[in-house]
Amino acid sequence: MKQRLLKLFPHIGLLVTLLSISCSNSSNSIKMKGSDTEVNLAVNLAEQFTEQDPTFSIAISGGGSGLGITSLLNGQADIANSSRPLSEEERQQFKEKKIALKTVVFAEDATAFVVHKDLPIAEIDVETLAKILSGEVRNWSELTDVNYPINIYGRQSSSGTHTFIKKKLAIEFSNTAKEMTGNAQIIEGVKADKTGIGYVGAGYVAHDPLASQGIKVLKIIEKKGEKAVSPLDEAAINQGSYFFQRPLYQFILAESWDKVRPFIAFERSAIGRKLIEDHGYYILDSQQDEI
Template sequence: MKKLYILTQQSLLILSTVFFFSCGDQNHSIKMKGSDTEVNLAVNLAEQYTTADANFSIAISGGGSGIGITSLLNGQADIANSSRPLSDKEIEQFETKNIKVRTVIFAEDATAFVVHKDLPIESIDLETLAKIMKGEITNWKQITTVDLPINIYGRQSSSGTHSFIKKKLKIEFSNTAKEMTGNAQILEGIKTDKSGIGYVGAGYISHESATSPTVKVLNIQENATSPAYSPVDAHAINNSLYFFQRPLYQFILEDSWEKVQPFIDFERSEKGKQLIKEHGYYIIERSENEI
C-alpha cells in the first residue's frame, strides 16, 4: 500500500518541508530539492505519479533554487528545481567536478507583486516598482492617497525568485527588505500588513485567491503610459506580454537520468500538463539539454 510521509519544521509558519513518497527499493529512490516556487507543484505531480508506479520513491524539499543546485553539486539530490538558469559560476563548478547535468524546462511561471486588498493601487510601472524595491520610495503617500511606510517582503538570496527580480529591475534590494523563507510566508505577511508589498509565484496566487481575499495582485506596466498586464492572465503570458515571466527548470544529474526519466515523462504527459495548468503555471515548448 502506498504511503505518504510529511515531515515539517514549524514556527508560526512552515519554514521547511520534506515530502516522502515511498513505495519501493531505496536504491531507486529520488531526491528532489530546490525552488520554493516549484515545490507544491512537484509534490502534487509526485503524489499523482505514485498511483501509476508502485515502485516510485521520492523525497521533495524546497528552500530555494540555490540550495537545490548546491545539493546537486554535493551529491545530495538527483533533481534540482530552479526558477532561474545556472549561473556561469555554477556551470564552472559542475565542469570542475566533472558532473554532467541535464536541463529540463517544463513550465512557464510569472512572478506576481502583491499588496493588501485595502491599499488604493491597482497597477504599478517598472520605474516606480524599482524605486520601492531599492528603498528610494519609502511611503505609500508618494504614489497613493494613504500615508503608510512601505514594508517590503522579499526572499533570501538563495532564492531564484530573488535573483530574478533583482536582475529584471536592475537593482539592489533595500537593506530594510524582510527576507522570508518562501512564498507562503510572504503571503501571510501581506495579508496582515496594509503597508506591505511582496513578490510570489503566480501559481501560489491561483490557490490563494479563493481563500485569501486580503491579497491584491498588482498589474504591471513597463512605463506610466503603457498597458498594464496581470501575471494571472493566460493571454498575457502566452503572448509574452507580462514583464516578470520566466521558464521553470529542473537540473538532473546525468548519472540519475535513468531512474528519473519515467517521472519526467509523466510531467510531459497530458495528465502532467493538466496538473501544471491547475497549479497556475503555463505549458511551453519543452526542451532538454546537457551541460
C-alpha cells in the same frame, strides 16, 4: 505497497515534504530539492506519479533554487528545481567537479507583486517598482492618497525569485526589506500589513483561493503609457507580454537520468500537463530542453 505522505519541519519557515513508500529498490528512489516556487507543484506531481507507479519513492524539499543546485553539487539530490538558470559560477563548479547535468524546462512562471487588499493601488509601472524595492521610494503617499511607510516582503538571497527580480529591475534590494523563507510567509506578512508589498509565484496565488484572500495582485506596466498586464492573464503570458515571466527549470544529474526519465515523461503526459496548468503555470510550445 502502502504509500504515505509525511510533513517535516526541520527549522522555522522551511517546510519539507517527504513522499515515501516502503520500497527498498534505491534505483527507483529520487531526491528532489530546490525552488519554493515549484515545491507545491512538485509534491502534487510526485503524488500522482507514485499512484501510477508505486515502485517509486520521491523525497521533495524546498529551501530555494540555490539550495537545490548546491545539493546537486554535493550529491544530495537527483533533481534541483530552480526558478532561475545556473549562474556562471555554478556552471564552473559543476565543470570542476566533472558533474554532467541535463536541463528540463517544464513550465513558464509569472512572478506576482502583491499588496494588502485595502491599499488603494491596482497597478504599478516597472520604474516605480524598482524605486520601491531599492528603497528610493519609501512611502505610499508618493503614489497614493494614504500616508504609509512602505514595508517590503521579499525572499532570501538563495531564492531564484530574489535573483530574478533583482536582475530584471537592475537593482540592489533595500536593506530594510524583510527576508522571508517562501511564498506562504510573504503572503501572510502582506495580509497582516496594510503598508506591505511582496512578490510571490503567480501560480501559488492562482492555485490557492485562501492565499489570495486579503491581498491584491498588482497589474504591471512595463513602460509608462503602456497597458497594465496581470500575471494571472494566461493569454498575456503566452504572448510573452508580462514583464516578470520566466521559465522554470529542473536540473538533473546525468548519472540519475535513467531513473528520473519516467517521472519527466509523466510531467509531459496529459495528466502532468493538466496538473502544471492547474497550479497556475503555463506550458509554452517554444520551450526546449538541453539534454
